[in-house]
Amino acid sequence: MAKWMSVAQVKEKIEESSAEEVTAQYLEAIGKSKINGYVTVSEKALEQAKKIDAEGHDGPLAGVPIAIKDNISVVGLPNSCGSKILESYIPPFNAHVIEKLLAAGAVILGKTNMDEFAMGSSTETSYFGPTANPWDLERVPGGSSGGSAAVVAAGEAPFALGSDTGGSVRCPAAFCGVVGLKPTYGAVSRYGVVAYANSLEQVGPLANNVADIAVLMDVIAGYDRRDSTSIDSKTEYQKALVEDVKGLKIGVPKEFFGEGIHPDVEKAVWNAIHKYEDLGVSWEEVSMPHIKYALASYYIIAMSEASSNLARFDGTRYGYRASGENWHAMVSKTRAEGFGAEVKRRILLGTYALSAGYHDKYYLKALKVRTLVKQDFDRALSKVDVLMAPTMPNPAFKIGEKIEDPLTLYLSDVNTCPINLAGVPSISVPCGFTDGLPIGLQIMGKPFDEPAVLRAAYTFEQNTDYHTKRPPEVA
Amino acid sequence: MVYENPDGVRIGLEIHIQLNKLKTKMFCGCSTDYHNSAPNTHTCPICLGLPGTLPVLNKKAVEAAIKVGLALEGKIAEETQFHRKNYFYPDLPKGFQITQYDFPIVSNGKVVIEGEDGEHTVGITRAHMEEDPGKLVHIGSIEKSKGVLIDYNRSGVPLIETVTEPDMRSPKEARRFLDKFRNILEYLDVFDGNLEGAMRVDANVSVHWGTRVEVKNISSHKGVERALLYEIMRQKNVIRRGGKILQETRHYDEGRGVTLSMRTKEEAEDYRYFREPDLMPMRITDWIPAIKETLPELPDAKRARFIEQYGITDMHAKSLTSKIMLADFYEDVCAKGVDPKIAATWTADVFLGELNYRDLEISSYDGKKIGFIHAKDPRIKNSINVSDMVELVNLFAESKISDRAAVEVIRTMLDTAEEKTPSQIIEEKGLFKAEDDLVTKAIAETIAENEAAVKDYLGGTEKSLNFLVGQVMKKTKGTADAKTTRELIIKELKG
Numbered sequence A: 001m002a003k004w005m006s007v008a009q010v011k012e013k014i015e016e017s018s019a020e021e022v023t024a025q026y027l028e029a030i031g032k033s034k035i036n037g038y039v040t041v042s043e044k045a046l047e048q049a050k051k052i053d054a055e056g057h058d059g060p061l062a063g064v065p066i067a068i069k070d071n072i073s074v075v076g077l078p079n080s081c082g083s084k085i086l087e088s089y090i091p092p093f094n095a096h097v098i099e100k101l102l103a104a105g106a107v108i109l110g111k112t113n114m115d116e117f118a119m120g121s122s123t124e125t126s127y128f129g130p131t132a133n134p135w136d137l138e139r140v141p142g143g144s145s146g147g148s149a150a151v152v153a154a155g156e157a158p159f160a161l162g163s164d165t166g167g168s169v170r171c172p173a174a175f176c177g178v179v180g181l182k183p184t185y186g187a188v189s190r191y192g193v194v195a196y197a198n199s200l201e202q203v204g205p206l207a208n209n210v211a212d213i214a215v216l217m218d219v220i221a222g223y224d225r226r227d228s229t230s231i232d233s234k235t236e237y238q239k240a241l242v243e244d245v246k247g248l249k250i251g252v253p254k255e256f257f258g259e260g261i262h263p264d265v266e267k268a269v270w271n272a273i274h275k276y277e278d279l280g281v282s283w284e285e286v287s288m289p290h291i292k293y294a295l296a297s298y299y300i301i302a303m304s305e306a307s308s309n310l311a312r313f314d315g316t317r318y319g320y321r322a323s324g325e326n327w328h329a330m331v332s333k334t335r336a337e338g339f340g341a342e343v344k345r346r347i348l349l350g351t352y353a354l355s356a357g358y359h360d361k362y363y364l365k366a367l368k369v370r371t372l373v374k375q376d377f378d379r380a381l382s383k384v385d386v387l388m389a390p391t392m393p394n395p396a397f398k399i400g401e402k403i404e405d406p407l408t409l410y411l412s413d414v415n416t417c418p419i420n421l422a423g424v425p426s427i428s429v430p431c432g433f434t435d436g437l438p439i440g441l442q443i444m445g446k447p448f449d450e451p452a453v454l455r456a457a458y459t460f461e462q463n464t465d466y467h468t469k470r471p472p473e474v475a
Numbered sequence B: 001m002v003y004e005n006p007d008g009v010r011i012g013l014e015i016h017i018q019l020n021k022l023k024t025k026m027f028c029g030c031s032t033d034y035h036n037s038a039p040n041t042h043t044c045p046i047c048l049g050l051p052g053t054l055p056v057l058n059k060k061a062v063e064a065a066i067k068v069g070l071a072l073e074g075k076i077a078e079e080t081q082f083h084r085k086n087y088f089y090p091d092l093p094k095g096f097q098i099t100q101y102d103f104p105i106v107s108n109g110k111v112v113i114e115g116e117d118g119e120h121t122v123g124i125t126r127a128h129m130e131e132d133p134g135k136l137v138h139i140g141s142i143e144k145s146k147g148v149l150i151d152y153n154r155s156g157v158p159l160i161e162t163v164t165e166p167d168m169r170s171p172k173e174a175r176r177f178l179d180k181f182r183n184i185l186e187y188l189d190v191f192d193g194n195l196e197g198a199m200r201v202d203a204n205v206s207v208h209w210g211t212r213v214e215v216k217n218i219s220s221h222k223g224v225e226r227a228l229l230y231e232i233m234r235q236k237n238v239i240r241r242g243g244k245i246l247q248e249t250r251h252y253d254e255g256r257g258v259t260l261s262m263r264t265k266e267e268a269e270d271y272r273y274f275r276e277p278d279l280m281p282m283r284i285t286d287w288i289p290a291i292k293e294t295l296p297e298l299p300d301a302k303r304a305r306f307i308e309q310y311g312i313t314d315m316h317a318k319s320l321t322s323k324i325m326l327a328d329f330y331e332d333v334c335a336k337g338v339d340p341k342i343a344a345t346w347t348a349d350v351f352l353g354e355l356n357y358r359d360l361e362i363s364s365y366d367g368k369k370i371g372f373i374h375a376k377d378p379r380i381k382n383s384i385n386v387s388d389m390v391e392l393v394n395l396f397a398e399s400k401i402s403d404r405a406a407v408e409v410i411r412t413m414l415d416t417a418e419e420k421t422p423s424q425i426i427e428e429k430g431l432f433k434a435e436d437d438l439v440t441k442a443i444a445e446t447i448a449e450n451e452a453a454v455k456d457y458l459g460g461t462e463k464s465l466n467f468l469v470g471q472v473m474k475k476t477k478g479t480a481d482a483k484t485t486r487e488l489i490i491k492e493l494k495g
């Protein structure tokens, strides 16, 4: 069996052999893993596959294995969110996306490593240790969905689910040389996904190719009454897989090519844009003047929401609990011992930004900036269909290189977080390499216009071979 | 006469009421009917705040809040907007409470009460929706508790917090406001004030137009008068001794009837309010006309109609409409063709008076029987039927029983669990006032109808007397006393 397979190939393989055999081979690959991509491997995966073999299943993913980020609730599996405080927490209910996957016949391989509570861009803040980048085991896979991207890149799952609050799907997709989509806000239900910053995040798929992203979106997207921000867009994602970009208008926002961008990244992205020219479409430069304030706005909003979201982890009902002479002492100790440094930093900063006397100065101002950033996207996307830019300004950095310097680490979200402020869809596809490390092209679109984004990405992929390259170290 | 308010008292209230007539909680599908259930059995991942859960707004709760707003003659917001109020407490499963902040669903309402000097208007600043936290249960007394248990059955029950202007000028006005407010809510059928924890009150109190002190934890509308009387006395004495009233929050200790300092303004909590990102604003302007259609007749309108329709006094109309269940009961009694004025006296004065004397509160009415329950001991409960009240009023109207007997019948019905009609009680207790008249009438008839027997008796046939007594017994259906009847017949015939 080939180590890297598309969903179509996996399905063929299941036809030839069995779901059990396919799952067993992925479990074997996971067993030999060098990357620490999984936090929990499901004991039930084989059983699930056997059941599908025995009973048959007519779902679109019958017997197809998948990896799930460890902040998406799956009954019976710990939902640790990369944190000590939830190490022992097993949810009694499935996330909406998990219900959809199980109904489609997918087999859940396990839960993947992540930055603690999705707070990070390197998967180094996980309580369970960092995940290695399959392209260079000394480097980070990006984050926060680093485990999900790395296991797909390493052939330990055909595809995976991540979540994207400020770039958490696209950053690791770019660093690991896979495809990752952040859907339009409201396209995928967040029910059962542990919140970091509710107003910004979406569940997103990671895969080896654009077609598999569309397959997964057709399964997980759609209206869910349990998520009040869910919207029924009735989008048919696989129908957007058209190898033709004629008539598509591309915008290139110069603000995404700012100071500090790696020259090879810049070159690879321009090569990609020129590739579209070869395919018969032209591009124009667009201006998005408020993008430079997006990062600050993003961090204030995300941290503010996080400070409130994480208040429930107090040791009273579930999860880690320290002992203390009274309830308040117990809560303080539980949180002091249960959360890692980055989570505490963000809770403190978020609490500060919402406090009386600072609320208007920081939180309200950040909301105003968010509106301006949204208007930038509205304006730019009124003239063009998609925007193209580098996903990450740099390739994957070394494990430990930036972890002591949070501000530099925060800066790596500069090109991904504006998309979350605006709520628009954005995909990262492989578009080149620098010193053997993958580079990602980011394609952004109008709200619920995933079809335009997928069409552009699919056409690029069909005319390039970056997505077929595999990391030699784990081959 | 104008009320002088000699101590310059100003009272404002903050009242939390549970929308406990709704079937489900504010943001999940759990039932609100938890009062007789084991702890933590009315919970789900959402109201336990498990990670990954999201709130979904219960539209029925919004409708109920709009109803309340309209009944308070307030302005209804164009759309709903919710905020998070962040604080740590074990009864708060998410570490924040979903509530409304700068855009409450209701603003600028009013309630007219019977004030110190006639009708008095209390302004409603705002009324907003929020979720109830869980409940802490101390093992043993609060001071010596060995531990705390948490029951999340209450968590997520829809609440409305109503804030009044500081328009009340005495504890009595505060209590009257609460009575009227509760009455209106029960008319709207959104609230049952008899359930434990249904209404919780905080008060702002100042004297001599001075600094406001907040008094928290007044658990019942009955406790409010006592708490406020204490707090006003305390403030007046502080000033008399040359002290200063601090802006602070005080806790009402119901057992001792005193208020105790909790925290001063400098220690005030910062709740870091921000918009709840998991709930989208819901436009509700379009809902208002349909909800207006469903508004019932409210207490003041009903009171005016009762005076007009039944010809009863304002006092009677006021007390009969002081509770929707009592008003409905009265109207159903009247519908059976009884004299409405007599029915009003026996319902408003006697029945209600006897309930109050026993500390019983009306708790249910199903169109046939009105139920009541002891204010402090829910095990004590009873009911009386519409048909019983109808029978009683008719017996009284027909002069068959005296007022004293009628009162006795009502007391018996309140105090005995067995279902007995007024006639049964009257019979058992021998309460027929009209017994003599009935027997006299029956004797006269018997003598007139049985000339032969009378002649025989007067002629010396003693047996004939027995026959005449038997006839009287027949006519009175056995209610007459045989020995007395015999004596009366002898007296009638022989002088």
Ligand SMILES: [Zn+2]
Pocket (backbone or CB within 6 Å): B025, B028, B029, B030, B042, B043, B044, B045, B046, B047, B048, B156
């Ligand atoms: Zn619930």
